[in-house]
Amino acid sequence: MGEDHARIIDETTERFGKDRGRLIDIARTLQRELGQLSEETIGRIAAALDMHRVEVRDALSFYSFFSREPTGKTVIRLCNDVVERMKGADEVARAFEEAVGARFGETEPGQSISLVYTPCIGLSDQAPSALINGTPLTRLRPDDVPGIVEAIRERRDVSDLPQTEIKLNLHKTGPVICARLERGAAIRAAVNRSPADVIAEINRARLRGRGGAGFPTAMKWDFCRRAGGDRHFVICNADEGEPGTFKDRVLLTGFADLVFEGMTVAAYAVGAREGFLYLRGEYEHLLGHLEEVLRKRRHLGLLGENICGCEGLSFDVRIQVGAGAYVCGEESALIESLEGRRGAPRDRPPFPVQSGYQGEPTAVNNVETLCCAARILVEGAEWFARFGTKDSTGTKLLSVSGDCARPGVYEVEFGASVAKVLDMVGGADARAVQVGGPSGRCLGPRDYGRCISFDDVSTGGSFIVFCPQRDVLRMMYEFTEFFAEESCGWCAPCRVGMTLLVRQFGKILSGKGTRADQAALERLAVTVKNMSRCGLGQTGANPILTSLRNFPELYDARLRSEEFIAPFDLAEALREGCDITGRKPRLEGAHA
Amino acid sequence: MTDETISISIDGRDVEAKPGQTILRAADEAGIYIPRLCFHPDLPPGGHCRVCTVKVHGRYMAACTSPVAEGLVVENDTEEVNEQRRRIIEMLFVEGNHYCPSCEASGACELQALGYRLGLLAPTLPYLRQANIVDATHPDVYIDRDRCILCGRCVRASRIIDQKSVFGFEGRGIRERLAVDADGGLGETPLAAADKAAEICPTGCLTLKRRGYQVPVGQRPYDRALIGGGAQEASPEGE
Numbered sequence: 001m002g003e004d005h006a007r008i009i010d011e012t013t014e015r016f017g018k019d020r021g022r023l024i025d026i027a028r029t030l031q032r033e034l035g036q037l038s039e040e041t042i043g044r045i046a047a048a049l050d051m052h053r054v055e056v057r058d059a060l061s062f063y064s065f066f067s068r069e070p071t072g073k074t075v076i077r078l079c080n081d082v083v084e085r086m087k088g089a090d091e092v093a094r095a096f097e098e099a100v101g102a103r104f105g106e107t108e109p110g111q112s113i114s115l116v117y118t119p120c121i122g123l124s125d126q127a128p129s130a131l132i133n134g135t136p137l138t139r140l141r142p143d144d145v146p147g148i149v150e151a152i153r154e155r156r157d158v159s160d161l162p163q164t165e166i167k168l169n170l171h172k173t174g175p176v177i178c179a180r181l182e183r184g185a186a187i188r189a190a191v192n193r194s195p196a197d198v199i200a201e202i203n204r205a206r207l208r209g210r211g212g213a214g215f216p217t218a219m220k221w222d223f224c225r226r227a228g229g230d231r232h233f234v235i236c237n238a239d240e241g242e243p244g245t246f247k248d249r250v251l252l253t254g255f256a257d258l259v260f261e262g263m264t265v266a267a268y269a270v271g272a273r274e275g276f277l278y279l280r281g282e283y284e285h286l287l288g289h290l291e292e293v294l295r296k297r298r299h300l301g302l303l304g305e306n307i308c309g310c311e312g313l314s315f316d317v318r319i320q321v322g323a324g325a326y327v328c329g330e331e332s333a334l335i336e337s338l339e340g341r342r343g344a345p346r347d348r349p350p351f352p353v354q355s356g357y358q359g360e361p362t363a364v365n366n367v368e369t370l371c372c373a374a375r376i377l378v379e380g381a382e383w384f385a386r387f388g389t390k391d392s393t394g395t396k397l398l399s400v401s402g403d404c405a406r407p408g409v410y411e412v413e414f415g416a417s418v419a420k421v422l423d424m425v426g427g428a429d430a431r432a433v434q435v436g437g438p439s440g441r442c443l444g445p446r447d448y449g450r451c452i453s454f455d456d457v458s459t460g461g462s463f464i465v466f467c468p469q470r471d472v473l474r475m476m477y478e479f480t481e482f483f484a485e486e487s488c489g490w491c492a493p494c495r496v497g498m499t500l501l502v503r504q505f506g507k508i509l510s511g512k513g514t515r516a517d518q519a520a521l522e523r524l525a526v527t528v529k530n531m532s533r534c535g536l537g538q539t540g541a542n543p544i545l546t547s548l549r550n551f552p553e554l555y556d557a558r559l560r561s562e563e564f565i566a567p568f569d570l571a572e573a574l575r576e577g578c579d580i581t582g583r584k585p586r587l588e589g590a591h592a
Numbered sequence: 593m594t595d596e597t598i599s600i601s602i603d604g605r606d607v608e609a610k611p612g613q614t615i616l617r618a619a620d621e622a623g624i625y626i627p628r629l630c631f632h633p634d635l636p637p638g639g640h641c642r643v644c645t646v647k648v649h650g651r652y653m654a655a656c657t658s659p660v661a662e663g664l665v666v667e668n669d670t671e672e673v674n675e676q677r678r679r680i681i682e683m684l685f686v687e688g689n690h691y692c693p694s695c696e697a698s699g700a701c702e703l704q705a706l707g708y709r710l711g712l713l714a715p716t717l718p719y720l721r722q723a724n725i726v727d728a729t730h731p732d733v734y735i736d737r738d739r740c741i742l743c744g745r746c747v748r749a750s751r752i753i754d755q756k757s758v759f760g761f762e763g764r765g766i767r768e769r770l771a772v773d774a775d776g777g778l779g780e781t782p783l784a785a786a787d788k789a790a791e792i793c794p795t796g797c798l799t800l801k802r803r804g805y806q807v808p809v810g811q812r813p814y815d816r817a818l819i820g821g822g823a824q825e826a827s828p829e830g831e
Contacts, residue, residue, distance in 0.1 A: 055757065057771055061764070342761075347639045485765060489766070492641050500718070526676075531677075
């Protein structure tokens, strides 16, 4: 290791107070500065933080933004998610490979540019999209690519490129979430009552978590408030990684004050003085804006000590940026990551409200939930509960993408039918809709009369439209690949099962599947669903399970009538040997 | 019933459990076997293998981490649950490269023994045939990662009992592997042959050198009896 490297590592660990809880920040900084986290770097970090080398490696090897091998000065992360590929990401990828002179997954000779594929980066409404050293590019066309690569080579600032424009794409604002709120109004409404009364108000509004699971927010806050412990924490979960979701991008861009207002209300309710906003690594481009909003709020006395003039009421927020891991959207995995470890979910109980960040009671809430909470404090529970249905009150943000005329964010009342949403977005002829993202369900026209609500079609917001020409099973296969890639590895059924599902599904898609293969696929999917440890594995087989249920005819069309087809091609497997020896095998009687 | 006991039922048998106890510990005390692999009585549970998953009021949960509660009705030894467990065991077999006939742990291996107990006759899933690194740098202990099931027993034992943190994981998903606290292999770590971590492996991944075949195959624990007790129904001869 050169002296320069050693100095950079030492300065970085020093800057973060040699705090092992800040390991992700340290690693993010060093990955940027050094282009890699080599074994030597890991050793030096470990020594500085007084950790075991294996602990540092354990944590850092988990995140897709960190690389053991050297990467280029410029890392181009092109999103190759399902929606992005529908919009032409493959052609853009070829253009990048040609312009750079390297394949995806490689760094060009001379170590200047690396090409990397990445799952959804929250820009499905303006696909194809990419991140260049964190700066997003949208609506890419193959023709754009040479100019982009030239700008990189000439060391121009990529943020000056025309493709860096991000549209808000908020096509339908509703009364609840996407409306203006006077700064501090919700906090003032909260501090005029006791924390218990704040929770009672949220309870009367029957607010449920917007991340998808729908847990009653008041109950979560009440558990947290009543839990013992010296410190309580509030965390805003802005790690929206579900492919096809980008409503938090819109909220954090256009309504950041409302989000922090909600966090402050939550902090008052549960008795927290410290909060975190866990921002997915792909959204680092929002960091400057969010820090600016925080600074303004501190200046206005809405954060910090004696908030709104209330003596003793203090609360502040630190933004933690993630490093590329879908599973960190699971609240206990998020906390692990926030503490500087790999984002593997925890065993529950205890739940985060009992033992969360640093073992203290912690309320983790979705960005959108916090916005709703702030609004409820200002407008009242009765007002809020007038929207939506009896058990799903309020409105929901949908991130609409895919084959429709107007992709973007829509605020709709709970109870809206799938058909109504399709009509609104210009996708009425859809062959299928993926509601709730890959972990949700794939619905066909039979189900378009069903409603967006916690009791019917529950969703964290992703709404992907497939037109009649789409090969729906191919989409389900790619979703399955996504989960296999994002499985954390902690538990056997998800770690191994997801990879086996990709294989088995692939066999059917390639036209080598039999009726028995389909039965095996379903059995495997059921085991992964039943036996996995966290929500990722429990829902990772949903693309397969829901398409088996809703689109059996698509499988029938793929299956072969033979009783058995080998998973491998014997002639193909023997070909290299045959070529070398110049002899032909006798394959009669073998299953080809 | 006093305040100190909680009544649950496991496979129709009434079981008295202590508050705070897990379903698995309560079952053990009552003499009811719940199949398990990553669990070890001297360690906190890891929740990795999910083999101890039981069905409670229609929901699947890991017995090693789920606490008892009054009135729980637990389904354990049912074909429905065992079928799922068998599939996990099979997944672990195809994830690694397990050549039982030539493995030093054969007959003492908990993975193999659970295969016998749960009636795993032949694999139906495709082998993943992953490449793994053998580490023979330590004077007394081998690591053969072909046989690692990522149960984390050695990781926990080294950290908690030996207080050395010799082991950890690296990578994620199907690329996750057992890692050691050194750049140049196990030989550079302070692991000692007498450490708990060196003897706690349920398979043949971590084995002590120069101890091979001291107990002849055929006379090993699971050659003689089913893991978890009960008569050996089918002889594994010829396996």
